[in-house]
Amino acid sequence: MKVVSVINYKGGVGKTSLTANLAAELAFRGKRILVMDLDAQASLTFSFIKPDEWQNSFASSKTIKTWFDESDGGAQISLKDLCHKPERVNSALPHDSTLDIIPSHLGLINVDLELATRLGGANLSQSKKNFISVHRMLADGLDDIRATGLYDIVLIDCPPNFNIVTKTAIIASDYILVPTRPDELSTLGIDYLMRSIGELLKDYNDYVKVVSNDSKDFDEISPIVVGVVFTMVQEYAGEPMSAQKTYIKKLQTESDLAIFDSYIKRNDTVFAESPVYGVPVVLNSYSNVSHQSVVDGLEAVATEFLEKLGE
Ligand SMILES: Nc1ncnc2c1ncn2[C@@H]1O[C@H](COP(=O)(O)OP(=O)(O)OP(=O)(O)O)[C@@H](O)[C@H]1O
Numbered sequence: 001m002k003v004v005s006v007i008n009y010k011g012g013v014g015k016t017s018l019t020a021n022l023a024a025e026l027a028f029r030g031k032r033i034l035v036m037d038l039d040a041q042a043s044l045t046f047s048f049i050k051p052d053e054w055q056n057s058f059a060s061s062k063t064i065k066t067w068f069d070e071s072d073g074g075a076q077i078s079l080k081d082l083c084h085k086p087e088r089v090n091s092a093l094p095h096d097s098t099l100d101i102i103p104s105h106l107g108l109i110n111v112d113l114e115l116a117t118r119l120g121g122a123n124l125s126q127s128k129k130n131f132i133s134v135h136r137m138l139a140d141g142l143d144d145i146r147a148t149g150l151y152d153i154v155l156i157d158c159p160p161n162f163n164i165v166t167k168t169a170i171i172a173s174d175y176i177l178v179p180t181r182p183d184e185l186s187t188l189g190i191d192y193l194m195r196s197i198g199e200l201l202k203d204y205n206d207y208v209k210v211v212s213n214d215s216k217d218f219d220e221i222s223p224i225v226v227g228v229v230f231t232m233v234q235e236y237a238g239e240p241m242s243a244q245k246t247y248i249k250k251l252q253t254e255s256d257l258a259i260f261d262s263y264i265k266r267n268d269t270v271f272a273e274s275p276v277y278g279v280p281v282v283l284n285s286y287s288n289v290s291h292q293s294v295v296d297g298l299e300a301v302a303t304e305f306l307e308k309l310g311e
């Protein structure tokens with residue numbers, strides 16, 4: 001089971017749309033997929049589950065918030081009890097497909113504050129232990145899911161910030177996937193994101209040695225950056241328009257990160273509609289040529305993603 005975090009702390013760059021479409025396309029191709037929504041905005045959740053269904057059937061006890069809340073000692077529920085098969089997208093998939101979701105909750109924002117209070121310690125050694133136990137929460141929680149053998153790939157949709165919940169996703173991940181828009185501010189943010197991830201991993205790997213000497217034995221970790229995917233690309237004559245091309249070229253030449261050759265095209269109509277129907281764009285087929293070319297681009301991104309994962 002491979003765990004992939006979709007992250008960029010720049011808002012609105014297409015993280016959630018990429019997660020939903022990648023999940024749907026990979027499930028269509030026979031991969032067994034679980035998506036986890038770690039964003040308090042719950043956009044991924046509402047892309048698959050209708051708000052009134054979420055309110056009636058999930059809000060009180062079946063979201064990732066419940067899991068974080070109950071992981072504070074007490075009777076702990078298992079992440080595997082939160083996996084839900086959303087109906088509308090699954091009815092658009094072949095009947096033996098697997099696409100499940102662990103939904104988020106608008107109150108997840110408070111979980112971060114609660115986790116922060118658990119980080120302190122009476123001395124340095126205790127703080128390091130607390131750092132590891134808080135940051136490993138999701139990694140350990142996912143062991144239950146791994147043990148079921150039900151999923152090939154877990155995609156985690158991260159919020160546009162670098163709070164503790166986001167950090168637990170990075171620590172739990174084998175891979176990191178970074179969507180970005182081809183513009184100045186979005187591409188600048190990638191450098192900063194990479195530095196923050198580097199610092200988190202350095203602290204984790206330092207502290208884990210201390211904790212491991214003690215009672216438990218944890219390995220150092222080094223999640224792989226699968227690459228940067230450009231989103232919302234506007235084409236002109238079959239190519240990214242020149243202003244965007246500048247940023248794509250710049251990142252390709254200046255960054256040592258892998259950059260996807262394929263990209264997600266911008267189309268306000270199809271992306272605005274899809275959450276209403278609960279079925280990501282990539283599973284639709286369109287008679288309109290420009291709409292269909294959006295689907296082709298998404299499929300190409302999925303193919304490249306699988307190659308990069310060695311799947
Ligand atoms: N390729 C696209 N073309 C046009 N609109 C898009 C495209 N991808 C996403 N959008 C729209 O842009 C908005 C932001 O997309 P999305 O929610 O995927 O970004 P995000 O990075 O997850 O945002 P946040 O940081 O708030 O979590 C949404 O309204 C979505 O429908």
Ligand SMILES: [Mg+2]
Nearest residue numbers: 015016039043
């Ligand atoms: Mg999002």
